Amino acid sequence: MTNDNWTKLFLDLLPGLGVSLQLTAGLLAIGLPLGLLLAVGISSKDKIVRYPAVAVVEVGRGVPALVLLYLVYFGLPQTGITLDAMPAAMIGLGVSFAAYTSEVFRAGIQSVPQGQTEAGKALGMSGGVIFGKVVMPQALKIVVPPLLGWAVIYFQATSLAFALAVPELLSRAYVLATTNFQYLNMLSLAAMLYAGVAIPLTVLAEHSSRRDAKSRTA
Amino acid sequence: MNLPGAFSSIAAGIGTTATLTISSFVFGAIIAIPVALARVSRLPLLRLIGGTYIQITRGVPPIVWLFVIYFGLSQFKIHFSSVNASIVGLSVISAGYIAEIYRAGLNSVPSGQQEAAQALSLSRISSFTNVTAPQALVAVIPLAIAYFIGLLKDSAVASVIGAQDITAMALAASKRSMDGLLIFILAGAVYLIISVPVAAFGRWAGAKIAARWAVRA
Numbered sequence: 001m002t003n004d005n006w007t008k009l010f011l012d013l014l015p016g017l018g019v020s021l022q023l024t025a026g027l028l029a030i031g032l033p034l035g036l037l038l039a040v041g042i043s044s045k046d047k048i049v050r051y052p053a054v055a056v057v058e059v060g061r062g063v064p065a066l067v068l069l070y071l072v073y074f075g076l077p078q079t080g081i082t083l084d085a086m087p088a089a090m091i092g093l094g095v096s097f098a099a100y101t102s103e104v105f106r107a108g109i110q111s112v113p114q115g116q117t118e119a120g121k122a123l124g125m126s127g128g129v130i131f132g133k134v135v136m137p138q139a140l141k142i143v144v145p146p147l148l149g150w151a152v153i154y155f156q157a158t159s160l161a162f163a164l165a166v167p168e169l170l171s172r173a174y175v176l177a178t179t180n181f182q183y184l185n186m187l188s189l190a191a192m193l194y195a196g197v198a199i200p201l202t203v204l205a206e207h208s209s210r211r212d213a214k215s216r217t218a
Numbered sequence: 219m220n221l222p223g224a225f226s227s228i229a230a231g232i233g234t235t236a237t238l239t240i241s242s243f244v245f246g247a248i249i250a251i252p253v254a255l256a257r258v259s260r261l262p263l264l265r266l267i268g269g270t271y272i273q274i275t276r277g278v279p280p281i282v283w284l285f286v287i288y289f290g291l292s293q294f295k296i297h298f299s300s301v302n303a304s305i306v307g308l309s310v311i312s313a314g315y316i317a318e319i320y321r322a323g324l325n326s327v328p329s330g331q332q333e334a335a336q337a338l339s340l341s342r343i344s345s346f347t348n349v350t351a352p353q354a355l356v357a358v359i360p361l362a363i364a365y366f367i368g369l370l371k372d373s374a375v376a377s378v379i380g381a382q383d384i385t386a387m388a389l390a391a392s393k394r395s396m397d398g399l400l401i402f403i404l405a406g407a408v409y410l411i412i413s414v415p416v417a418a419f420g421r422w423a424g425a426k427i428a429a430r431w432a433v434r435a
Contacts, residue, residue, distance in 0.1 A: 058410075059410070062371075062406075062409060062410040063406035063409055063410060064372070066378075067409065070385070070389060071398070071399070071402035071406065075399035075402045077398070078398065079399065156279035157279065159279040159281045159282055160279075162378065170285065183289045185293075187285050187286045191286055194282055198276075198278075199277040
């Protein structure tokens with residue numbers, strides 16, 4: 001196959017990559033706040049808050065993401081909530097992302113010494129101000145590298161949206177392959193695009209978490 | 219659809235899910251041995267090969283691996299059944315993850331153990347099988363069990379290329395009965411329920427092996 005041909009196949013796949021990135025943005029917009037909320041819920045002393053949060057985390061981690069997508073897309077309509085494939089995929093993946101990252105957020109919040117909260121109280125700060133201005137900025141530094149790692153994993157997981165017929169990267173490669181019969185070329189090219197986004201970001205996340213660990217022990 | 223009916227249609231897929239998960243885990247654990255040894259080798263070229271294998275298997279989504287193997291290789295007239303294609307794909311992927319688990323296990327053994335074995339003039343093979351490996355196992359078992367449960371859930375993607383596993387059975391039942399809510403809640407519950415005894419076994423085996431082999435400081 002000629003170089004021109006590869007370039008053309010590559011350009012044909014780009015709109016699919018765009019949809020995959022959109023899915024990633026959407027699932028992060030849902031999953032990041034929800035993950036933080038779940039972390040606060042799990043750490044709560046109030047059982048009415050803690051138990052539901054623990055249940056969401058256990059279900060979100062114990063059930064395959066694909067089953068969550070099907071549940072949102074094919075199950076929710078029975079409760080009167082009918083969603084298009086794209087938002088359904090974002091919600092299913094977002095909940096799964098939140099379940100996994102709640103543990104990251106919880107560890108980040110706990111890493112800030114209790115004395116900081118007490119010092120805030122002694123200065124007459126409100127609980128909200130202490131959380132927002134004292135605990136969160138310090139916790140964020142710790143949670144960013146692992147969150148980046150999870151975001152990369154969920155960028156890859158957007159390929160599951162193929163099953164809901166979302167025209168993301170894998171679907172695009174597959175649909176084009178059914179017309180030009182270059183299955184191996186199209187699918188390998190899609191695989192390279194996934195890897196091309198995922199591998200550099202994974203290396204970056206691992207590198208920054210190592211650097212972080214060093215700066216903390218110093 | 220009633221509950222027993224929904225359950226029995228989903229349960230028909232449990233065997234395939236178990237086959238996919240167990241075979242991929244076993245093949246992956248075997249392929250992972252040379253990968254992990256290459257990854258910790260003294261030769262830079264072998265380290266590069268091992269590291270690249272791990273990066274690539276983890277950098278491409280499982281479902282894309284399965285598509286490349288199931289649809290892509292058919293271009294070369296290599297045809298797999300959907301179950302076999304899934305086992306090949308999931309084994310290749312799990313080898314990458316399990317290799318990293320082996321490496322973590324090897325790294326967890328203090329280097330003094332190796333030096334002590336040398337001082338006692340054990341051969342390299344003997345020091346590996348009698349000193350390093352049993353202690354590495356203590357760190358490997360809990361990680362491997364956690365990965366097994368992850369693989370159980372990853373095996374659901376095999377349904378997309380036509381393997382008749384729990385997820386595929388649930389999808390078919392939901393299309394027949396239009397009762398997706400109950401069926402997918404039930405399917406999710408089946409995955410959760412399978413993982414509970416596996417996790418319990420992992421804790422039991424981990425404690426057992428730690429009691430036998432762990433280095434006490």
